[in-house]
Amino acid sequence: MRCxxxxxxxxxxxxxxxxxxxxxxxxxxxxxxxxxPRIIQNVMHQRALDLRGATTLHMARC
Known part of the structure; x- marks a missing residue:
């Protein structure tokens, strides 16, 4: 990946x-x-709703 x-x-x-x-x-x-930033919609939406406002940051592909 390149900048x-x-x-x-x-x-x-x-x-x-x-x-x-x-x-x-x-x-x-x-x-x-x-x-x-790029917004991804309707992907894992249920998982996002289950967090109930908590923000999780994870490095997916480094």
Whole structure:
């Protein structure tokens, strides 16, 4: 995976953040600070509702 801004291959991560309203997938580069959120709808929506407002952050594909 490459950063869209600085083209770095090292330090680029995908994050999935599960909140009550849905899932947000983010691309983050620790080299240049680039951050791009993408909202995923209707994927694992029941799991997000079961959390009842709790926010869980896990690194899905590093």
């Amino acid at each position: 869209p801004k600085c083209k770095a291959q090292i330090g680029v991560m995908n994050h999935e953040i599960i909140v009550e309203t849905g899932i947000v997938e983010c691309i983050r580069c620790i080299i240049c600070g680039y951050y791009e």
